[in-house]
Amino acid sequence: MSPLMMYQLVALGLLAIGLYGIVWRKSLVGMLISVELMLNGAGLSIVSASQLTAADSATGQIATLFVMGLAAAEATLVLAIIVVVAKRFKSAETDTVSRLKG
Amino acid sequence: MELMAKIAFVVYTLLVLGGGCFAVGAHSLVRAMVGLITSLLGVAGMYMLMAAPFMAFMQILIYVGAVCILMFFAIMLSRADAHGVESGSRRPGKALLSALAFISPVFVIGWVIVNYQPESISIPLEVPLEVLGKGLLDNYALAFELISVVLLAAMAGAVLLAFDKKGRAAE
Numbered sequence: 001m002s003p004l005m006m007y008q009l010v011a012l013g014l015l016a017i018g019l020y021g022i023v024w025r026k027s028l029v030g031m032l033i034s035v036e037l038m039l040n041g042a043g044l045s046i047v048s049a050s051q052l053t054a055a056d057s058a059t060g061q062i063a064t065l066f067v068m069g070l071a072a073a074e075a076t077l078v079l080a081i082i083v084v085v086a087k088r089f090k091s092a093e094t095d096t097v098s099r100l101k102g
Numbered sequence: 103m104e105l106m107a108k109i110a111f112v113v114y115t116l117l118v119l120g121g122g123c124f125a126v127g128a129h130s131l132v133r134a135m136v137g138l139i140t141s142l143l144g145v146a147g148m149y150m151l152m153a154a155p156f157m158a159f160m161q162i163l164i165y166v167g168a169v170c171i172l173m174f175f176a177i178m179l180s181r182a183d184a185h186g187v188e189s190g191s192r193r194p195g196k197a198l199l200s201a202l203a204f205i206s207p208v209f210v211i212g213w214v215i216v217n218y219q220p221e222s223i224s225i226p227l228e229v230p231l232e233v234l235g236k237g238l239l240d241n242y243a244l245a246f247e248l249i250s251v252v253l254l255a256a257m258a259g260a261v262l263l264a265f266d267k268k269g270r271a272a273e
Contacts, residue, residue: 001156002219002222002224003224004219004220004222004223005215005219005222006111007152007214008120008215009212009273010115010119010148011117011217012208012211012212012215013122014118014119014122014141014145015118015201015204015208015211016124016204016208017122017125017126017206018122018126018205019204019207019208020126020200020201020203021125021126021200022203023196023199023203024126024192024196024197024200024254025126025201027131027176027180028172028180029131029173029180030131030134031174032176033125033126033131033134033135033172033173033185034125034126036138036142036165036169036173037122037125037126037138037141040141040142040165041143042156042165043145043161044145044148044149047149047152047154047157048148048152051152051153051154051223051226051227052152052222052225052226053220053221053222053223054221057154057226057229058229058234058237059226059237060155061156061157061200061229061234062234062237063227064157065157065160065238066245066249068160068161068165068255069164069249069252070158070249070252071164071169072164072168072169072253073249073252073253073255073256073257074254074256074262075169075172075173076172076254076256076257077256077259077260077263078176078181079172079173079175079260080259080260080261080263080264081174081263082176082179082180083176083179083180083263083264084263084264085179085180086179086181090115091229092180092181093182
């Protein structure tokens with residue numbers, strides 16, 4: 001088993017855990033945690049693919065930096081949405097929010 | 103890989119996957135955050151192992167330092183933990199449904215990873231910081247600027263969304 005494959009399998013594990021969590025979790029914060037796990041898997045996969053093959057290493061690291069920046073922006077926005085939802089529905093649970101009654 | 107590197111890889115793998123499982127499975131959201139932080143630190147260790155120390159520092163700075171603190175704020179402000187949102191009973195069959203969500207994509211990607219292996223380098227080379235900075239400001243300057251704008255827009259939008267006008271607070 002080559003080193004690249006080992007790192008890629010760990011990244012795939014993170015993706016699997018994130019996908020499981022996004023369905024399993026009942027609260028919006030829990031789903032946000034799962035999304036962060038998946039984004040980390042993506043970053044790990046990109047860096048390993050660029051560092052451990054003949055591809056340009058700098059490009060892969062820059063791409064992962066962009067992923068981190070997007071994750072930060074996404075977390076900021078989701079935090080604001082969660083705060084608004086929690087104010088209006090008095091709970092951040094997905095079952096409560098899915099009533100669609102405003 | 104040398105023996106020490108293999109041992110370190112196994113330790114980091116346990117941290118990453120164990121922390122991830124804890125983050126998804128824990129009943130309390132604060133405990134789930136601790137699992138997430140463990141997982142993020144494990145990924146940072148893997149970056150170190152791949153000779154990308156700058157990425158490891160950025161991982162700790164951005165994810166552990168900024169994103170996780172933000173999520174703690176989200177937990178506090180939404181009072182998600184006060185009534186134990188996650189600890190209540192779930193609909194029957196939810197575990198099966200959740201497992202179905204990841205089985206097919208992970209199976210397909212795993213099959214591709216195992217069967218189509220590109221040539222792998224066993225000892226990665228470290229990229230000097232100057233090359234990274236040059237790449238960010240030279241080749242990918244537009245993407246760099248755009249991501250700054252996206253971050254600014256997200257933060258301005260967050261402030262606008264969460265901002266309460268005095269007259270409307272009682273709504």
